[in-house]
Amino acid sequence: MRKGKTTGKTFAAFTLAMIVANKRESGYNGMHTVYPLKWANGASFNAIAAEEFTTDRDTIVTASKKLIADGKVSMVPAKGGVRLYAPDDAPASGQSKGVSASTLSDVADLLG
Numbered sequence: 001m002r003k004g005k006t007t008g009k010t011f012a013a014f015t016l017a018m019i020v021a022n023k024r025e026s027g028y029n030g031m032h033t034v035y036p037l038k039w040a041n042g043a044s045f046n047a048i049a050a051e052e053f054t055t056d057r058d059t060i061v062t063a064s065k066k067l068i069a070d071g072k073v074s075m076v077p078a079k080g081g082v083r084l085y086a087p088d089d090a091p092a093s094g095q096s097k098g099v100s101a102s103t104l105s106d107v108a109d110l111l112g
Contacts, residue, residue, distance in 0.1 A: 001063055004052040011063050012072050014052060018045055019073070019086050029089040033064065034081035045084070 001011050009017060022031040025039035036042040049060045064084065067073045074090030075082045085091075 001053055001055070001059070005054060006052060011049070011053060012067055014049065015045075015064065015067060015073055015084065016086060018048070019084055019089075023089070029091075030076060030078075030083035030085045032078055032081060032083050033061075 003010055004014050007014055007017075019031050022037060022039070023029055026037070031037070031045055033045045036044055037048075040048060046057050046060050049063075050057055053060070053063075064073070064075075064082075068075045068084075071087060074085040074087050076085065076090060
């Protein structure tokens with residue numbers, strides 16, 4: 001993919017810059033790819049990237065998947081899409097607190 005038309009950045013650099021801008025503007029480490037970004041006049045990352053690189057959404061999704069596969073960004077599934085993170089900012093997988101044995105027992109009793 002060629003460099004961005006207004007930023008002159010590669011897609012990897014552009015994506016990381018967007019993640020950093022989102023963290024600075026919203027306070028969230030991750031950036032949803034589909035939902036509107038308030039600080040970006042309600043445009044989504046996918047829409048902004050498609051415009052910046054004069055391509056379609058599918059190409060942006062494919063390029064994002066390559067960044068994830070190459071370890072340049074991290075991804076966490078989210079309602080309606082995914083959230084992209086700088087590699088060091090992604091939440092650790094398996095952070096579930098689990099369910100206590102007593103809760104499981106109570107549920108089993110309720111279910112009969």
